[in-house]
Amino acid sequence: MLLSRRRFVIAGSALTLSAVAGSACAHSIASPADAHDFAVTHTDAQWRDLLTPDQFDVLRRAGTETPYSSPLNDEHRHGTFGCAGCALPLFSSDTKFDSGTGWPSFWKPLAGAIVERTDSTFGMTRTEVLCSRCGGHLGHVFDDGPAPTHLRYCMNGVAMNFTALT
Template identity: 50%
Template structure:
């Protein structure tokens, strides 16, 4: 009897703590369990998107990329930014002055001893980067400092 109770409690613990939020907004399957994310993503993508890591500046694929198209979440393909919103901030990461409406979520981030606003994918909660108030004054004044590894580029046809 004690073993059964222990197994039930263990199963409840794993189902509560081993799963992440799942949102159904498209036909692309979104993993919900840590191991599924590890299978779907590269180690670097997993570190950034699921563990809130940051790629080294000036190393990402898209920091100096300016073709026309759309940038989507590397984890779930949710459209996040258009190329029209991209600008060269020379910060070492891809920068955008605005996200596609409803595509991202904002959360206060007080880690690293400073106050920042974390930006995550609204569909899969993948960490994208942070948003700052030092973007182009002529547009929104915002700078979405985004990890290249957290996004994929879809060229305009």
């Protein structure tokens, strides 16, 4: 189950606060692929055919899955986490750690796997993480992770698939 109601309440609150302060929201949610040219592109109708409703909400509409809802949060085998939209390998299991947040977390992506951009939704500024091949929204990166990078790539499990190495 995705956080649709929570997102609605947060967005409504942000708009109300914005109106009271006399300013507009800094950024509206757009399709992740709008800001960059990506190798894999589809229409919304095609993405809906390729993805589950939850995957579409997260990957194409920058939604967020409920914490602790993804089986990938508890995935501990050796392997690779890839984009559910285009199968691009994103993270090695060697960089996965338990952040205690309820979302699969990693301290480093695979080389060339992601694109980062500023996300100013809901009155806060964060760094959004997108798949570099299809522009799918994966999650956000924060600077409170473990060594050696001290980064926490907090990813939506529904946006990824896992391939175990044998």
